Each structure stands twice: as C-alpha cells, then as structure tokens.
Amino acid sequence: MPILKRLFIRILSIAVTLIGVSIIVFVVIRVVPGNPISMMLPPGATDDDILRLKILYGFDKSIIEQFFIWISGVLSGDFGTSISLRQPVLSLVLGRLPATLELSLLALLIACILGGTLSLLGTRLRETKIEGIIDGINGMAMSIPDFLWGLIFILLFGVMWPIFHISGRISPFLDIDYSTQFYLVESIVRFDLKVFADLLAHMLMPAVALSIPLAAIISQLLKQSLKETMHLDYVTLSRTKGYSENHVILREALPNAVLPTMTLVGVQFTFLIGGTVIIERLFSYEGLGNMAIDAVINRDLPLIQGIVILFALIFTLVNLLVDLTYTLLNPKLRNG
Amino acid sequence: MVDSSRNINRKIGLRMWLSGGWLLFLFLATLFAPIISPHDPLAQDLFASRLPPIWMDGYESTYYLGSDSLGRDVLSRILYGARIALLVALIASTATCIIGATLGVLAGYFGGWVDLVISRLVDIWMAFPPVLFAILLIAVLGTGLTSIIIAIIVIDWTRFCRVIRAETMSQSAMDYVASAQAAGRARFGIMVKEIFPNVLPTIVVLLTLEMGIAVIVEAILSFVNLSISTDFPTWGGMISEGRTSVHQAWWVIVFPLITLFLTVLSFSQLGEGLKDRFDPVLR
Numbered sequence: 001m002p003i004l005k006r007l008f009i010r011i012l013s014i015a016v017t018l019i020g021v022s023i024i025v026f027v028v029i030r031v032v033p034g035n036p037i038s039m040m041l042p043p044g045a046t047d048d049d050i051l052r053l054k055i056l057y058g059f060d061k062s063i064i065e066q067f068f069i070w071i072s073g074v075l076s077g078d079f080g081t082s083i084s085l086r087q088p089v090l091s092l093v094l095g096r097l098p099a100t101l102e103l104s105l106l107a108l109l110i111a112c113i114l115g116g117t118l119s120l121l122g123t124r125l126r127e128t129k130i131e132g133i134i135d136g137i138n139g140m141a142m143s144i145p146d147f148l149w150g151l152i153f154i155l156l157f158g159v160m161w162p163i164f165h166i167s168g169r170i171s172p173f174l175d176i177d178y179s180t181q182f183y184l185v186e187s188i189v190r191f192d193l194k195v196f197a198d199l200l201a202h203m204l205m206p207a208v209a210l211s212i213p214l215a216a217i218i219s220q221l222l223k224q225s226l227k228e229t230m231h232l233d234y235v236t237l238s239r240t241k242g243y244s245e246n247h248v249i250l251r252e253a254l255p256n257a258v259l260p261t262m263t264l265v266g267v268q269f270t271f272l273i274g275g276t277v278i279i280e281r282l283f284s285y286e287g288l289g290n291m292a293i294d295a296v297i298n299r300d301l302p303l304i305q306g307i308v309i310l311f312a313l314i315f316t317l318v319n320l321l322v323d324l325t326y327t328l329l330n331p332k333l334r335n336g
Numbered sequence: 337m338v339d340s341s342r343n344i345n346r347k348i349g350l351r352m353w354l355s356g357g358w359l360l361f362l363f364l365a366t367l368f369a370p371i372i373s374p375h376d377p378l379a380q381d382l383f384a385s386r387l388p389p390i391w392m393d394g395y396e397s398t399y400y401l402g403s404d405s406l407g408r409d410v411l412s413r414i415l416y417g418a419r420i421a422l423l424v425a426l427i428a429s430t431a432t433c434i435i436g437a438t439l440g441v442l443a444g445y446f447g448g449w450v451d452l453v454i455s456r457l458v459d460i461w462m463a464f465p466p467v468l469f470a471i472l473l474i475a476v477l478g479t480g481l482t483s484i485i486i487a488i489i490v491i492d493w494t495r496f497c498r499v500i501r502a503e504t505m506s507q508s509a510m511d512y513v514a515s516a517q518a519a520g521r522a523r524f525g526i527m528v529k530e531i532f533p534n535v536l537p538t539i540v541v542l543l544t545l546e547m548g549i550a551v552i553v554e555a556i557l558s559f560v561n562l563s564i565s566t567d568f569p570t571w572g573g574m575i576s577e578g579r580t581s582v583h584q585a586w587w588v589i590v591f592p593l594i595t596l597f598l599t600v601l602s603f604s605q606l607g608e609g610l611k612d613r614f615d616p617v618l619r
Contacts, residue, residue: 025472028472028476029472029475029476139608140601143548143600143601143604143605143608144597144600144601145552145600147552147556147559148552148593148596148597148600151575151589151593152593152597154579154582155589155590159582159583159586270465271465271466274465274466274467274468275467277467278556278559278560281559281560282559292471293471293560293562295475296471296474296475296562297560297562299475301475304471304472304475307471308471308472311465311467311468312464312465312468
C-alpha cells in the first residue's frame with residue numbers, strides 16, 4: 001500500500017501547510033499599520049461610529065481572540081464579510097474561482113500543445129538550422145514575462161487587427177442563463193457553439209499570454225529529455241529494426257521522456273496560476289486575481305485573507321495531483 | 337570543434353554587446369534626464385494633448401515621441417520613468433543579492449547546523465507562492481517604491497541563496513580549498529579570500545537577471561496602481577494610461593512598452609550571456 005501511505009502523508013502535510021498559511025496570513029494582516037476601519041468611514045465620522053464598526057467587524061477584541069473567532073468561522077465555511085463589497089467572502093471567491101480555473105487550465109493545455117510540438121519538431125530536425133531557430137524562440141519566450149506578452153497581444157490582436165476580445169470574459173449582449181460559473185465547460189456540455197466561440201475569443205489572448213513562458217520551459221525540458229532518451233540502447237535497437245524516425249521519436253522515446261518533464265511542469269503550473277493575477281487585471285477578466293488586486297487597493301482584509309487561502313489551497317492541491325500522477329505513472333515508485 | 341566554439345562566442349558576443357549597449361544607453365539617459373528631456377515630465381498642456389510623434393502629420397517640433405491626453409511629453413516621461421525603473425532595479429537587486437548570497441555562502445561553506453537552519457528557512461519561504469507573498473506584503477506595507485523594494489528583497493533572496501549555496505558547496509570540495517586549509521589559513525579567511533571570488537561570477541549573473549525581474553515587478557505594480565503615486569512618471573503607469581486612449585493615441589502606450597520590453601530583454605540576455613561566458617565548458 002505504498003500509494004495510500006504516500007497519499008496520507010501528502011494530505012497531512014497539506015493540512016499543516018494550510019494551517020501555517022492561515023496563521024501567517026492572519027498575523028501579517030493584523031500588523032497592518034493603516035486601520036481599515038478608518039478608511040471605510042467618511043472624514044466626519046465620530047469616535048462612536050468607529051467603535052460601532054470595530055465591534056461589527058470584531059476588531060475590538062484581542063488578536064488571539066480574533067484569530068480563534070476567525071479560524072472557527074473558516075472551518076465552518078464562514079470567511080467573514082468583505083469590507084468593500086459587503087458580501088460574504090466565501091460566496092465572492094467561490095463565484096470567481098471557476099473563471100480563474102478555466103483560464104489557467106486552458107493556458108496549461110495551450111502550453112502543453114505549443115511546448116510539445118516545438119520540442120518534437122526540434123528533436124525531429126535536430127542538428128539543422130531549424131533546431132537553432134527553435135532554441136532561439138525558446139530563449140526569447142522564456143525571458144519575456146506573461147505581462148509583456150499580454151500587452152503585446154492587446155496591441156496586435158486587440159487594436160491593430162481586432163480579431164479577439166481584449167476585455168472581459170463574455171460579451172454582455174450574450175445574456176446566458178447557466179447553472180454553473182464554469183461557462184466554458186458548460187457551453188461545451190450544452191453544445192452552445194455561439195457562447196463557446198465568444199468565450200474562447202475572450203479567453204484566448206490571456207490564456208496564450210499565460211502559456212508562453214510555460215510552453216518555452218516544456219519545450220526546452222522535453223527536448224533535453226528526448227535528446228538523452230534518443231541515445232539509449234533500446235531506441236537504437238528500434239531504429240535498427242527499421243522503424244521510421246517519426247515512429248522512434250513518438251512511440252519509443254516520447255513515453256519515457258515525458259515523465260521527468262511532468263514534475264517540473266506541475267511546479268511551473270503553480271507559477272502560471274500566480275500569473276493569472278496580473279493577466280486577469282490586464283484583460284479585465286472577472287476572476288480571482290482581478291478581485292485580489294481590488295482587495296489590495298481597497299485594503300479589504302477579510303477578502304484578501306479569503307483569496308490568499310484559496311490560492312494556497314489550489315497550489316497545494318496542484319502539487320498533490322502532480323505527485324500522485326507521477327507515482328502512478330512511474331513503475332519504480334508504484335511497486336516500491 | 338574550433339569553428340563551432342568560435343561561433344558560440346560570436347553569438348554570445350553580439351547578444352551581450354546589444355543588450356549591454358542598450359542598458360548603458362538607458363543608464364546615461366537617466367543620468368542626464370534633466371538635461372536631455374525636452375519638457376517637464378509632469379507639465380500638462382491641454383493645448384498640446386495627443387500630439388503624434390514627429391514623423392507623423394500634425395506633430396509639434398519638441399514632442400519627439402508625441403504627447404499623452406493631458407499634453408505631457410511622452411519622451412520626457414519615458415526618461416524620468418527610467419530613473420524609477422533603474423533605481424528600483426539597482427537597490428532591490430543589490431540588497432536581495434547581498435542578503436541571499438551572504439546566507440548562501442555561509443550555508444554552503446560552513447555546512448552543519450548553519451546550513452540546516454538556512455536551508456530549512458529557504459524551503460519554508462519557497463513553499464509560499466511569490467504572487468501571494470507579494471499581495472500580502474503590498475497589502476501590509478501599503479503602496480509605494482519602498483514597499484516594492486522591500487517586497488522584492490523579502491520574496492527573492494531565496495533565489496540567490498539556493499544557487500550560491502550549491503555553488504559554494506562545490507567550490508568547497510575543490511583542492512585549492514583543501515590546500516588553503518592545510519596551509520593553516522583561518523576558515524573565515526578562506527571563505528572570503530578563496531571561495532567568494534570563485535562564486536562571484538555566479539553572483540553577477542544572478543544579479544543581472546534579478547535586475548530584469550525588479551524592472552518588470554515595478555512596471556506591473558505601477559500598472560495596477562500599487563506603486564509610487566501616479567504623479568510620478570513610471571513605465572507601468574504610462575502603459576496603463578495609454579491603454580485607455582490606445583485608439584486615439586497609440587504612441588502613449590507603444591513607446592514605454594518598447595522601452596520596457598527592450599530593458600527586460602536586455603537584462604535577461606545579458607545575464608544569460610554572462611552565464612555562458614563564465615561557464616568553463618563553453619569557454
């Protein structure tokens with residue numbers, strides 16, 4: 001039962017990480033010099049008003065008391081009330097989560113397709129001029145951050161040749177009545193092509209911008225890994241058997257080369273999710289990241305807490321998923 | 337073999353000349369910004385709003401790269417924005433480097449409990465995703481240049497620490513260290529006099545790369561209005577303002593974007609070029 005044991009240890013460590021993160025978040029935010037209460041009130045507010053608000057948001061109690069009130073709330077699903085939006089934090093962040101998940105998964109898909117294609121092309125055409133060009137593209141793609149790619153795309157495909165939408169998640173005139181917030185998935189399930197195309201036209205630019213740095217990393221790692229695999233004896237053997245070069249690369253080398261790339265892609269994917277914060281802002285995409293920046297600008301502490309903890313939960317779950325897939329796919333770990 | 341290595345050297349050379357040249361040019365431009373700027377970067381002139389750059393119709397002679405919707409000169413704002421960008425880059429990355437590299441060398445050379453404490457700290461630190469860290473820090477510290485610089489230092493010192501620790505460990509295992517020890521030299525002296533010069537190339541590479549990161553972080557935070565007050569010209573702020581009027585005046589966003597792009601690219605290409613140059617295998 002090595003897998004179950006591994007799973008148990010991982011879940012335990014996730015719990016520890018999340019508790020740690022919530023303590024850090026809570027403590028760090030309580031030492032904020034600027035008082036959020038005073039920012040909510042107009043300049044003419046009396047001391048009485050301030051006190052009433054303090055009691056309303058629980059800021060009048062000691063830090064330890066506040067923490068236990070907050071953590072017991074969190075455990076029962078109550079993350080408090082957003083100061084700027086005056087709504088429960090949990091429903092706010094859960095409402096935005098699907099948009100961010102769809103965007104980052106689409107970006108991951110694009111990154112795998114782009115990076116995979118480039119690395120296979122580079123391996124097939126190794127030691128030619130094309131390989132040099134692919135390496136050059138990779139280097140360039142890696143040194144330009146997603147924020148700049150996003151801006152470039154906005155100028156090229158939003159302004160110069162306006163093919164794509166550069167703002168928002170869905171056109172306002174499409175008054176859709178979906179039962180979930182996973183619009184893209186639901187439009188596929190309902191086979192609603194018009195909505196699907198509109199969503200994609202909105203999501204493509206931010207998703208590609210997010211995916212480019214990851215695509216470059218995938219391409220570089222996979223190519224390196226393929227290069228090493230191509231020198232192994234069993235690959236040479238299959239070549240002497242008379243298989244075509246394409247068959248050798250795709251069927252013999254690739255399955256073995258993918259594994260080491262996958263773990264690193266998992267780590268890099270968490271960076272991609274982090275990147276949604278700024279990319280969503282850039283494309284006015286209604287996701288968690290956009291909300292996070294507003295929360296920081298408004299100093300909305302309960303909302304910031306909720307968002308940071310949700311992000312931390314996503315990051316740890318991604319890591320867990322990668323770890324488990326790796327264990328399942330790697331025969332050495334599976335049986336050991 | 338000879339040909340290919342010469343080829344590599346030439347490629348590295350061109351790349352480094354171009355990026356180094358651009359950064360030097362930018363640095364000089366920021367130094368002499370008060371002299372070469374045609375206008376006050378903050379001066380608004382509503383009669384001169386949205387003037388195009390001088391190669392287009394309707395230009396005005398001193399607005400070389402045009403003006404924005406408030407009639408502020410784009411070129412002057414880019415030059416003064418470069419001051420903020422390079423200031424953040426220099427201060428933040430140098431401080432990050434000093435803290436990270438010092439801890440890295442200490443952990444790598446002394447090993448034992450020193451290494452244990454520092455490495456654990458790095459592990460814990462890196463478990464916290466940078467973006468969350470940044471959101472939290474800016475929320476706590478408030479907006480402004482100092483907050484950005486502190487955030488960069490607090491988040492990125494681990495980047496230096498990890499690499500320099502590994503590099504120091506591999507240097508410590510070398511014969512020249514053993515012979516220095518055999519000669520009876522003090523450990524601290526060996527660390528400073530023998531090992532440090534040998535990890536310095538790696539430090540320089542990381543420092544260059546970190547400057548590019550600092551420039552982009554400053555641009556992003558000023559873009560979302562979490563940096564220095566919008567009264568000051570910043571590249572990110574210009575891009576953010578230019579985005580709203582891009583259909584009427586594309587030059588307001590395009591020129592700062594090109595400057596930012598070239599600067600970020602130059603720092604990373606210079607860093608990668610230095611890495612290749614210092615790498616004994618390639619040399």
